[in-house]
């Protein structure tokens with residue numbers, strides 16, 4: 001008889017871990033202890049759970065393992081940004097990006113392998129959707145990056161803006177967020193330092209509000225017709241007026257903002273009229289605007305506007321009273337910037353690239 005496949009402890013949420021602990025006849029506080037070893041101490045081996053007796057570790061080891069993702073391939077950008085290619089068990093891979101900025105260290109995390117959406121300016125969409133990530137595969141990107149930091153350094157913000165559409169994988173995302181934010185047994189990440197970015201699943205915004213994290217909406221257009229051209233599938237599912245209505249209804253917590261992202265595409269959506277229309281669309285919503293100058297990729301149909309055009313767009317919105325930031329295009333040499341995840345730099349990047357494992 002072949003022995004049963006051991007349970008991989010990282011795949012279990014709190015309830016399933018509690019069920020395993022109960023089945024072993026252990027007291028319930030053991031659940032918390034085991035989870036702390038996984039998420040707070042990041043042990044990779046049951047033998048390392050030193051608050052459990054040797055006998056209990058042996059018992060657990062008979063039926064369970066800790067199987068984290070393999071060590072990722074690592075790409076180092078000249079600007080300090082690091083991109084990780086995380087190999088999954090089934091041979092697929094996803095990317096995450098670590099972006100240092102002053103005292104802050106932001107990780108951009110993926111939620112799907114590829115994407116169902118077909119936004120013309122994003123390379124991930126061209127891959128199609130391979131599959132949703134499981135909660136533990138989402139969390140592993142963060143644990144892995146944290147493992148590789150120098151002692152004393154830590155990730156300060158998480159943005160779910162990597163590969164995929166977070167709200168199209170809501171249940172696994174929500175499970176991952178529980179593990180990341182629980183301060184008792186989880187990673188203990190502050191919710192206000194986490195942002196989920198959506199291409200516009202308006203009916204899901206209400207569910208995001210319940211998660212307590214920040215929301216960013218990728219608007220990217222100043223008219224319905226433009227959004228239809230740039231993000232056809234998204235705009236068909238959730239037309240611009242519905243999305244804006246959902247944003248207006250969104251319960252923004254005190255001292256927080258909704259963020260609108262707007263990818264700037266030369267000659268497409270970067271005119272003075274666009275800026276004025278955008279300011280009208282967002283009127284009355286407590287928000288910040290992040291302008292993201294287009295990051296080019298091989299065979300991309302769009303161009304990045306020249307710097308003066310970007311500055312002019314920003315100025316108009318500022319004059320209308322908005323907080324407007326231009327996102328620095330970090331990690332472009334390793335194809336780690338927005339919209340570039342999905343093409344491997346090994347084939348396409350310039351010689352400055354350094355790759356390590």
Ligand code: SAH
Pocket residue numbers: 121122123160161162163164165166197198199200216217218220261262263292293294295296338339340
């Ligand atoms: N699907 C989610 C998260 C992934 S995209 C969303 O759409 O929000 C993260 C951000 O990168 C989005 O705001 C998107 O509009 C932007 N983006 C995509 N491709 C880009 C590119 N080539 N250059 C600049 N920004 C891009």
